[in-house]
Amino acid sequence: MLRIVTDGAADIPEEWIKEFEIDVCPINIHFGKETFLQGVDLDNEGFYQLVEETKKIPKTSQPNPQQFANFYKKIALPGDTILSIHVTSKLSGTYNSAVAAAREVADLFKVLTFDSLTGSMGLGFMCRQARIMERAGLSLEMILAKLENIRDTVRIVLALDTLEYARMCGRVSTMQAAMASLLNVKPIAVVRNGQVFMTEKVRTRKASIQRLIQIVKEEMANLPLMVAVLHARAPKEGKELLELASVELNVKEIILHDLSISLAANFGPGTLGIVVVPLE
Numbered sequence: 001m002l003r004i005v006t007d008g009a010a011d012i013p014e015e016w017i018k019e020f021e022i023d024v025c026p027i028n029i030h031f032g033k034e035t036f037l038q039g040v041d042l043d044n045e046g047f048y049q050l051v052e053e054t055k056k057i058p059k060t061s062q063p064n065p066q067q068f069a070n071f072y073k074k075i076a077l078p079g080d081t082i083l084s085i086h087v088t089s090k091l092s093g094t095y096n097s098a099v100a101a102a103r104e105v106a107d108l109f110k111v112l113t114f115d116s117l118t119g120s121m122g123l124g125f126m127c128r129q130a131r132i133m134e135r136a137g138l139s140l141e142m143i144l145a146k147l148e149n150i151r152d153t154v155r156i157v158l159a160l161d162t163l164e165y166a167r168m169c170g171r172v173s174t175m176q177a178a179m180a181s182l183l184n185v186k187p188i189a190v191v192r193n194g195q196v197f198m199t200e201k202v203r204t205r206k207a208s209i210q211r212l213i214q215i216v217k218e219e220m221a222n223l224p225l226m227v228a229v230l231h232a233r234a235p236k237e238g239k240e241l242l243e244l245a246s247v248e249l250n251v252k253e254i255i256l257h258d259l260s261i262s263l264a265a266n267f268g269p270g271t272l273g274i275v276v277v278p279l280e
Helices: 014-019 044-054 065-075 094-104 121-135 140-153 164-168 174-183 205-220 235-248 261-267
Strands: 002-007 022-025 028-031 034-037 059-061 081-086 110-115 155-159 186-192 195-202 225-231 251-258 272-278
Touching (some): 002 065, 002 121, 014 022, 014 121, 022 065, 022 121, 028 044, 059 261, 065 081, 065 094, 081 094, 121 225, 121 251, 121 272, 140 272, 155 205, 205 235, 205 272, 235 251
Parallel strands (some): 225 251
Antiparallel strands (some): 028 059, 155 186, 225 272
């Protein structure tokens, strides 16, 4: 049997996890001396409440090789094949942990690790597509070729409400965050080639939402798209972005979903995002 595994940097609707039989290995979240497992000991709302109470941003860490090995043993049977699809190796050590774990359990399972060079719903789309293809009887080689195609074409664009979280996590300097706050500008971040780039700043929240759509249109033109709209504790603005995307883009499928803790810890509440994959 083919087991499909990903990590806590993925944004995947709960119904997809069940329908497409996707197993998610949680990331570690460290608040002071306490450590939580994402989605097991701490959900998104609990995360934001702890941040508000402690006025601190937690540290997050990838599952270590032993955690991955134990996870593989928990979800698979000897002889199974495991397709382990993970967040970009350029920003996290998760993929390397999975590779090390794959070597450890090689006598039990065939583990294929895949570096997505993306995250969030980019991972979600990959995991779902892999299961759809497997159920259609397509080979692992064809599945991996499709994942490579998605990896090459997926785009993620984020509009931050503040740089304060990025400052506390060391993603930007104190001066940059202070200037952004003083000028009330909204930074735009783009995930490209497995890395996050702060590309520009706009002056208002409304302008940032419109700019997200413009960036997608500039690159995707009128291509038919699978679209995921993401928000971090901003459902109203998320719905607004979804409605705008439905009108402005050639949308064939669109969903609204919460931003994962691993991204919210870096970008903060109020972050909005759009993930697009062009359809062939």
